Amino acid sequence: MKRFIGFIKKEFYHIFRDKRSMFILFGMPIAQIMLFGFAITNEINNVKIAILDKSNDTETQQIIQKISRSSYFDIEQEIKSESQIESVFKKGKVKAVLVFEKDFIKNLQTLKNGKVQVITDATDPNMANTISNYISSILQNYIQEKNKNIQPSYQIQTQTQLFYNPAMKSVFTFVPGVMTVILMLVSAMMTSISITREKELGTMEILLVSPLKPIQVIIGKVFPYIFLSIINAAIILLLGYFVFEMPIEGSLLLLALETVLFIICALTLGILISTLADSQQTAMMISLFGLMLPVILLSGFIFPISSMPLPLQIISNIIPAKWFIIIIKAIMLKGASFSIIWKETLILIGMTFLYTGLSIKKYKIRLE
Structure with a gap:
């Protein structure tokens, strides 16, 4: 039995002396769990978006500020016309463009309905879908807070458009x-x-x-x-x-x-x-x-x-x-x-x- 225990100790010594074995045993599992733990996520953070504000009123500015205050999105730039949307997407940084209709505040107050278009870069369909859902959620949260003291209540209608992959093919x-x-x-x-x-x-x-x-x-x-x-x-x-x-x-x-x-x-x-x-x-x-x-x-x-x-x-x-x-x-x-x-x-x-x-x-x- 003593020889057997001595043999086991010797094997432990060999393993501890071999740097490659120690790396495989302890280094790789730690590296893998760190990579998988931080990299694999369905959430989005700091996604760069652009704004096309055709109305440019107090209401749209409040919505833009609410979106920019969230940790999900960074406002990369504000564009002036729809002709700039494709060139912005081709540069690769911006993943979505938020388009506010003309007379947004007027339609919201008179028709009780404002329209916001969410245009996404669908080269990554999963991310495009997630971005649309996050923006819709922020807009709904904003309008719920707005409707606390307003009757009848306002509504924001979200329209989604997909660039480059309208069929959402993975x-x-x-x-x-x-x-x-x-x-x-x-x-x-x-x-x-x-x-x-x-x-x-x-x-x-x-x-x-x-x-x-x-x-x-x-x-x-x-x-x-x-x-x-x-x-x-x-x-x-x-x-x-x-x-x-x-x-x-x-x-x-x-x-x-x-x-x-x-x-x-x-x-x-x-x-x-x-x-x-x-x-x-x-x-x-x-x-x-x-x-x-x-x-x-x-x-x-x-x-x-x-x-x-x-x-x-x-x-x-x-x-x-x-x-x-x-x-x-x-x-x-x-x-x-x-x-x-x-x-x-x-x-x-x-x-x-x-x-x-x-x-x-x-x-x-x-x-x-």
Whole structure:
């Protein structure tokens, strides 16, 4: 029995000394519960909206103030005409536009009925529906407070209009999201094991003594996977277009170029992982567990980033998938041009150069 107890103690010591085992046992569950706990929510917070106030009277101003005082919405801007609505949506920040009819206060006082139109960006149908419900709830709460001393009571009629996805098809969200997740994980995973495979097979020495420069080795490792990932992307787009009737409103050339840019960014991230990992198993674990949860939860694919706590919103900025989802939705659903998505494109280009530079630096270190 003493030998058995001694054996168990030895196993405990081995586990506690292995940092990777401790991370899997305690670090990953803590990280997962924190991510799931804060990221997965059906509530909305700080959603940016625009106001088109055709009446511009005391009543509409009071309603606008009540909406802005809530934690659910931030008034991003006030627009002057309906012709500005689509351009505001294409920029991507504003998720809804609140339109007050002309002579709102007059209609409310004489006809006892005022009309408010809620126009939402339905590229994310669940969020669009939630925004409409929240605004309707605030309006109803306002009118109930107003009716305490008024007989007969006032009513506010809410009209909803959906931009880009009037049928509320969830596939319009999932095709771009799934495409992003697949390209990110497959590209990063495949390249993450490329250099570590050389080490395990014993062929790393050939690369070390070859006249190839580090940048040439990295490009050589990435190049074949670019074509394979492009085929993946083409298959997903074709299935989305012909099977699920996913529209492509923008330029096909722009969509193709942006997709290739994201693929290269994901591949260079995989190369960076491969230069950091000592084995294929470690590289695979980092690619799967280090990328899968952040890509799914913090990219805006399923859950709105604006509703997350500020620290997670900041962390989401370093997730390449976040920026590609914004780009692909803007092109496919909104017909956006490069002038709308230039900032997100520059961010992906910057990330690509950063990952490439770090990979070269780490590769040089291993040469010494």
